[in-house]
Amino acid sequence: MPPDAARRSDRSRRAILVAALELVEALGYSRLTIEAVAARAGVGKQTIYRWWPSKGPLLFDALVEFGPSEPDAAPTGVLAVDLKRELRAAAEELAERRFDQVCRVLVHEARTDLVTLLLMPRRVLVEERLRTAQRLGEVPADVDVSAAAELLLGPVHQRWFLRTAPLTGEFTDAVVDLVIRALTARP
Structure with a gap:
């Protein structure tokens, strides 16, 4: 045969x-x-x-x-813990040499597929967690979830892309703490 x-x-x-x-x-x-x-x-x-x-x-x-696999951890119910886990995972993916090398090339070649297929799934997870936090009263209902997700992930992607400083878990945790403080602050 x-x-x-x-x-x-x-x-x-x-x-x-x-x-x-x-x-x-x-x-x-x-x-x-x-x-x-x-x-x-x-x-x-x-x-x-x-x-x-x-x-x-x-x-x-x-x-x-x-490439990076889909995150499989269920939400813990604690907003800061869940967001810190997501941002740390994003930073770890970007730190993998093969991911780093290929993503930089795709950014250089202006491949919009990079955003759609590789960066967007993480953003969707962050937005879903923020919507859950809104339903639970952890985040005010008037918070723009899309803008909040950009506030969280933007610094991670910018630090990775520009290489201004090391992309660490401590950095991503600090971003989460700052954004949660801003989202939940009331005049």
Whole structure:
């Protein structure tokens, strides 16, 4: 019985994606080549070019398939604890070398897919937690949840992108404390 071409193609595709992530982590984006990915994956470079026009789209697909996993922790019911957990997770994802390398490339290449597929899920979780806090009376009902999520995640993304200082759990905790204080303060 001849080998299943679809199965072989999926195995090759996955090997290419894994090789691309391993190499970008080891070498960085500027030194990554399609030839190196092909050699590591055990395929011809024409196979890669058949599926991806360049290393940017290849890395994007690799990150979508093998990148950070969806958070699975249930809310604790304590707003500060939940938000600190989410911001720490965002900072940890951005600190992973393969995530860092690929995301910087995608930002550089102005891929709006980066925001939609990789950064937006975290924002949705933060907004959901803030809405729950509103229902529980922890956050005033008139707080704009979307703006509050930007207040929380904006500094994390900015510090990561600009590299102005280390992105640490202490920093993300301080952001949460400041934003909660601002959200719950009443004149």
